[in-house]
Amino acid sequence: xxxxxxxxxxxxxxxxxxxxxxxxxxxxxxxxxxxxxxxxxxxxxxxxxxxxxxxxxxxxxxxxxxxxxxxxxxxxxxxxxxxxxxxxxxxxxxxxxxxxxxxxxxxxxxxxxx
Amino acid sequence: xxxxxxxxxxxxxxxxxxxxxxxxxxxxxxxxxxxxxxxxxxxxxxxxxxxxxxxxxxxxxxxxxxxxxxxxxxxxxxxxxxxxxxxxxxxxxxxxxxxxxxxxxxxxxx
Numbered sequence: 001x002x003x004x005x006x007x008x009x010x011x012x013x014x015x016x017x018x019x020x021x022x023x024x025x026x027x028x029x030x031x032x033x034x035x036x037x038x039x040x041x042x043x044x045x046x047x048x049x050x051x052x053x054x055x056x057x058x059x060x061x062x063x064x065x066x067x068x069x070x071x072x073x074x075x076x077x078x079x080x081x082x083x084x085x086x087x088x089x090x091x092x093x094x095x096x097x098x099x100x101x102x103x104x105x106x107x108x109x110x111x112x113x114x
Numbered sequence: 115x116x117x118x119x120x121x122x123x124x125x126x127x128x129x130x131x132x133x134x135x136x137x138x139x140x141x142x143x144x145x146x147x148x149x150x151x152x153x154x155x156x157x158x159x160x161x162x163x164x165x166x167x168x169x170x171x172x173x174x175x176x177x178x179x180x181x182x183x184x185x186x187x188x189x190x191x192x193x194x195x196x197x198x199x200x201x202x203x204x205x206x207x208x209x210x211x212x213x214x215x216x217x218x219x220x221x222x223x224x
Contacts, residue, residue: 004156035214040200043157043214058211090156100145100164100206105156 003027006091006106014114019078021109023091030096032074033103036060037088049074050096081113117141118205118215126221130192135218137186137203144206146179146186151200193222 004025013019025032030051035043035058045058049068063085064078074093078085088110092103121136137146145164149157161170163179163186170177174197176189186203203215 033211040217040219042202042216045211048211059213092156100147100162102147102159102162103157103204103212105158107155 004091004093004104004106006089006109008109009107010110010112012112012114013081015080015082017081019081019111021076021089021091021111023074023076023106024072025074025093025104026072027093027095027104028071029093029104030071031094031101032068033092033094034058034064034066034074034076035090035092036062037090037108039088043090047076081111083113086111086113117213118203120201120203120215120218122218123216124219124221126223127193129194129222129224133190133193133220135188135190135201135220137188137215139184139205141205141207142183144183146183146206147204147212148177148186148188149202149204151202152198157200157202190220193220195222195224198222 007022032049034047036046037043044060046060046062047066049055055066064076066076068074088108090105090108092105094101094103118139147162148160151157161177166181166183168179174191178187198221201218204212
């Protein structure tokens with residue numbers, strides 16, 4: 001059973017605010033990921049981490065930043081939110097090991113910037 | 115440029131019909147995964163295929179990996195309203211990240 005949690009589920013906030021999206025997993029997975037997804041569309045990888053103090057940018061350029069100070073926690077931060085950041089953000093984790101490990105997803109944060 | 119193209123993008127069918135969803139690429143993948151995503155939730159893994167030509171069955175769902183490991187298909191027999199969702203294929207190229215397809219939004223009408 002996957003245990004990965006994202007908060008908040010929904011966030012509506014004004015332009016220029018600093019936002020942090022939380023993601024925590026209780027499975028002890030080393031690998032964690034952040035994806036951006038517009039409704040009904042594909043997932044675009046924006047950040048990933050292979051362990052504590054390891055973070056990399058994904059294929060889709062993003063103005064967000066991430067940190068990985070603890071294995072279970074992988075927060076995403078937007079320093080100054082803009083309407084173009086409106087989207088759904090999905091966090092995922094997977095085990096280290098063979099390359100075809102499944103990714104376990106949280107239920108996402110739907111972000112709307114006014 | 116979309117690395118993994120899924121077709122059709124949208125599919126609406128009646129309960130009891132059969133359907134096939136395709137996932138195509140010009141790149142070779144070491145493995146390919148299929149996920150289903152329901153509204154308001156994250157994607158959930160359905161299957162992983164690894165070997166070229168591999169066929170896996172999951173109840174009424176049949177997954178096939180192309181011989182050249184560049185494409186895959188998902189066939190659903192006797193679709194039910196509970197099959198409604200966004201179906202995503204995801205390919206593993208470099209053992210580091212997954213590349214997700216463009217998705218097929220399936221609606222099964224009762």
